Amino acid sequence: MARRGLLLILSSPSGAGKSTLARRLMDWDPTLKFSVSATTRNPRPGEEDGVHYHFRDHDTFRAMVAEGQMLEHAEVFGNYYGSPRGPVEQAMREGRDTLFDVDWQGGQQIRNSALGQDVVSVFILPPSIAELERRLRGRGQDSEEVIAGRMAKSQAEISHWAEYDYVLVNHDIDQAARELITIVEAERLRRARQPALVDFVRGLDTEFAALN
């Protein structure tokens, strides 16, 4: 039956496994639409425009915001980040779900947008801060200063955990992935996401009427 697409917001501090979980979810259901953020920051090595981010200059980004093309946007460390509205609305028309990898500010704005009723939000917590730091250092490509900055941002991000519908603690990536998939499967079964049920029940009523 045709469904009403949902907006799945995934937030977590950097290093809690969010990107891996997003990838696992996309592997499980390739019809999920990943919301590619727009940003004014420079591409890092290996990042492709339109795949990892839509890379835009400041003027273009501001114009998009002014024209209402952004579902949400925020400034982080002097750069703008935002979620373009068009692809999300198209996915919803097609009955497809959209996955957002955004921070608490992005999550808050999407929840407070006109599409707020379609939001399901999930926060991923690390099992410990020691483990979080280990994962952040594991990338081995950043200075102490950058790591200290990320840890401070992680603490701020975690402080918003209670704004989310669901909370997973990523003790084990396989279990966390299963839990995330379970949440999406269940949310798809919500009455409000199955508009075709209205016609289905009307059909049952017609059958009843034919009996009498």
Add this chain to the structure above:
Amino acid sequence: MARRGLLLILSSPSGAGKSTLARRLMDWDPTLKFSVSATTRNPRPGEEDGVHYHFRDHDTFRAMVAEGQMLEHAEVFGNYYGSPRGPVEQAMREGRDTLFDVDWQGGQQIRNSALGQDVVSVFILPPSIAELERRLRGRGQDSEEVIAGRMAKSQAEISHWAEYDYVLVNHDIDQAARELITIVEAERLRRARQPALVDFVRGLDTEFAALN
């Protein structure tokens, strides 16, 4: 982590597979507490007091209602049915979920009770009315009049499908059972049902503080 128990309300017209699904759910998680209804109707062959129902006379039942011992109650075909409050509150204290096999009136009353915020409600629809009638007749122990009465009650029950959080169409009992289990698994991951997360996040904050 200790959870806050939920109240799972399962409703459907007679013959849509609700009892089988309830049993499957109990097999999957034997810690689920099944809410045994109290009733004033006479036991059918094979029904045991305290297992299938708490069989009570009218005076006793009315006294229980008057003393606030019933979470909900209703009159159906001249008999009273109701859900005793005590076992539900005990299950919640133990962090266990309670399963209610009730009709729309019972569901409505539990949702509107003081425990309403802990309710998750699921409605089971039959794939067709022809199939519903086939299953009702399959029992082969009832008169045409009784079957006609049940079909009329089924139609009334189905008219309340839109009051439920989740709706399953029972095309296939195995799939419907999997879907029901998925709903319970996901609902247990809701932030509001994991009060222990407050202490867990406090622990993360302490770890952060120790870093600075």
